[in-house]
Amino acid sequence: MFFTQLFTVLYVFTAVRASGLPGNSTAVVPSPNLVPVAPLGNVASVQNTQGDTRLYFQDSTGAIVQGRVTKPFLSGGTYLGSAPLIPASEVLPNTPIAAITANTATYTAIRIYFLSRENVLSEYMWTSTAGFTGGPTCTKCLTTQGIVVQNGSEVLYAMANTAFNQFRVGFISAGQPATISEVENLGSGWGVAAYA
Template sequence: IFYQNADNSIQSAGISGPFTVGTFEGSSLLVPANEVLRGTPIAATTLGNAFQGIRVYFVSPNYTLSEYVWTGTSWVGGPSCNSCITTNQFAVQPGSTVMYAMGNAAGS
């Protein structure tokens, strides 16, 4: 689960199973607060099994589409990530409240 924390950062939370029987395993910082627009919509995709090709999308404070990517061993993202969509500087309309993401395995 990805959510925006009260400090503006984006957190990743782990659950051990389905919500009806699973337990909260913990949460960790994914995106520092200075990279995230307050109230940003968040979208996530995955390719393959549940833990391959995870991509998390959000809006940065300068209203550009930003991305963090799970490489299989660690997260990469932020302004210095050359392989992330962030470097394309796609503008986001201020006030946008909805975001969705779709993956295409053939296009990856």
């Protein structure tokens, strides 16, 4: 009797779920030029106003790689491949990742945030004049602030104002694990505050 009732409930639940699907949904069909991309965790991305996109994700080696897409796929964009960016030795396995850029027609700067193996909030930055800099010795990077994130936390976000000279990065602090904390740079240095 119990199994009959369970089967009936599962059947009704499945039928209700199936009936709620949109009638004109579109299936994703792989293109003949399919490029396999297998991120281990979340993926962060930035794009300029022309649609050129950079993807940041952790690959099977544990490194964070940068992928490039020329423009949105529905507009004829193509994936140009990926290259290692941040060594696995600097990255927590399955780290959350966040990225920001200025809203311009060409990239002038990009900032990537992630967690180190010691759960330190870390940053790599790219500028059109200096290329990528980062790691424990980057004096301009957030990494040198030594902000420790709560072990096991998956919360990480970043945002910038349109002038791209002020940044905010949200996370769960090891010192304040019951709320979200933000580190903010208003152009003159970093400061930290927790949500009240």
